[in-house]
Amino acid sequence: MLTVVEVPQWQGSRSPTAPRLAEGASRLAAMVPEARHVRVATGETLAETADRVRAALPRDGFVVTVGGDCGVELEPITAALRRHGDRLAVAWFDAHPDMNTPTTSPGGGFHGMILRTLQGEGPADLVRSPTLRPDRIALAGVRSFDAAETEHIGRAGIGGLSGIAEDALLYVHVDVDVLDGITSVGYPEPDGLSAEELIGSVAALAARHEIIGLGTTEYAPRDPRDEELLRRLVPELVRLCRLSGPWQIERRAAxxxxxxxxxxxxxxxxxxxxxxxxxxxxxxxxxxxxxxxxxxxxxxxxxxxxxxxxxxxxxxxxxxxxxxxxxxxxxxxxDTLVMTATTDAVPDVAGSAGVEEIDDRERWAGLFETVSGDAGNMDVAGHLTAKAVLLAKDAAGLGLAVTEDGWTGLFCMATYPGHRRRGVARSVLAAAARWSERHGATRLYLQVEADNQPARALYESVGFTTSHEYHYRRQG
Structure with a gap:
């Protein structure tokens, strides 16, 4: 599910055009296609607004947060940190690094302190836990620095996009002032990124990493040409960020x-x-x-x-x-559906305790043959290099679990015909979730043919939802 969270906060900016950011948030939200829309009313203080944002953030699905000023990113990024820990990195596309503190900020606007606050140095009522490590920050398009920001960036060793760790999950922040020539912003800066360069950078990140959230901020409507540009740009950024998840699942599945x-x-x-x-x-x-x-x-x-x-x-x-x-x-x-679930969403069932975890690959062929009548999968299973286990419920059912980078793929789910509709597959799925958790993988994926209604109903009943679809084309 795609959700856009609109936060019309402008009070974190000291620009004369700041009140326009409320309208900008509404317009940016309208540019996100086919999304559930949640609008957060601003409070009397920034801290009160942040509390409301935290309460409004959905527990699952892809979230696009739109501002408003850059300060609206406080709770979405903190929520991502709580969920993903130090695997999370933030790609910060912005003309400004937003790394001042209350004592170094020339203008006193919180939107110029947000990224430093996420690191644990900011207004006391807005510092959150956990904090974002400096080595998990990547700056892009930044070209206007205050002296204190330059000193902090150098001391902390904060770099660019090329320094993002290979296994990182990404949150992408886009302040529209990162763009060259845009005037509908509070503090325009020359020599920014073109729309094509921004799209290219995000596409490259999406090809290498799973992007788990996107924020777009600081649009103060003024010039219709900027509106036209953003109407083309925002949907493409959302599309690329959402596709990163399917792309990374398919990489792991391969x-x-x-x-x-x-x-x-x-x-x-x-x-x-x-x-x-x-x-x-x-x-x-x-x-x-x-x-x-x-x-x-x-x-x-x-x-x-x-x-x-x-x-x-x-x-x-x-x-x-x-x-x-x-x-x-x-x-x-x-036609095939790729379905995903978190391991904690898959309930334990009574029969899962009787599922055997078989690491000895010499036994796999016999079990495949007994349960499914076909040991042909062994040619593929025998070449697995990732951590894998065959989960077998007596001789009644089985599934192959393969773990990589925090995900476990479930393959070859099969139940012996005489044991169907007896909870065998449900027991294997529950055992797979617990095995996955013990091996540091908290997310699951599997493939199911779209017309296999009984299997789809089973997977949905234990917490799986559709990530994406695919099909094959065969040369005639």
Whole structure:
């Protein structure tokens, strides 16, 4: 679910145009497509408004916070810190670093202190816990520094986007004054980023990291040309940030169900596993942000004597590619949902205690054969390099759990026909959630064919929701 939280706070700014930020928040919120809209009324103090924002933030789904001044980011980023800890990094797109303190701020506006306050140095009634470590901050487009800010940034070792840790989860902050030539802001600065440069930077981050939240602030409507620019820009930023989650799940899924032969080339992840009929390990997946070459795709699979198969994922992002493949005669097949859940959402059930955790891979083939009647999955499962376990409920059901970077993928869920509708799969899912927690992974994903209504109902009943959809296109 996509939620936009509108916070029309302007009192944190000392700009003469600050009151316009309330209208700017409303306009920015209207630019976020297909979102649930929550408007937070401002309080008599910044602290009171912050309390209201904290109460309004949803517990799940993707949240876009719009201001208002930059101070509205206090609670959304703190909430992300509480949820993700030191894995969280903040990419701060802004003309200003916003790292003053009450004693160093030239104008006294809280919006110029927000990023320092998140680090634990700010107005006493606005400092929150936990605090944001300086090495988890990346500045982008910043070009106007006060002396105290420059000193702090140098002393703390705060860098740019290239310094973000590979395993980081990201919160992206965009103050619209990061843009070049925009005048509908309180403190415009020359030599900013173009809209194309900003989109390119966010797209590159989304290709490498999961973006868990987005904030957009400081729009003080004045020039219709700025409004036109933002109406094009904001939806694209939201789209890219939301796609980062599906992209990162698909990256993990490719590792969690590895093809025997795989390579990245010409905009594709090309996969081939001779002797195994499953599409996932015998198909090409378009790489995030790339322009995949159809000629390279068809050449790769023709060399191997098999038809080209494309996993169109996430399907919502690849409409043009899907249409092109359709025109070339590729048939559509196997519409699939990718579903996710947090481990604490998956309830314990009585039968989960009887699920055996089998690390000995020598036993896997026999169990696959007994439960599903097919041990062909072993060619893939045997090449797993990530931490994995087969979870088996007697000889009645099983599932394969594979953990990477805080996520566990669930594969090969199967129940012996004579034991269906007896809670076997529910027991395996509960055991998988507990195993995952013990191995430091608190989020789960799985794939289910869209027309498999019984399986979908089961997964939904234990807390799974749909992240995205994909399907395949097979060369005719």
């Amino acid at each position: 590792n969690g169900w590895p093809a025997r032969h795989a390579e990245e080339r010409d905009g594709w992840l090309l996969r081939h596993t001779p002797g195994v009929p499953r599409r996932r390990c015998n198909s090409a997946r378009p790489l995030p942000g790339a322009s995949p070459s159809i000629e390279a795709l068809e050449s790769y699979y023709a060399e191997r004597g098999v038809p080209a198969i494309v996993q169109v994922t996430p399907s919502a992002y690849h409409g043009e590619l899907d249409a092109l493949l359709a025109r070339r005669g590729y048939t559509r097949e196997c």
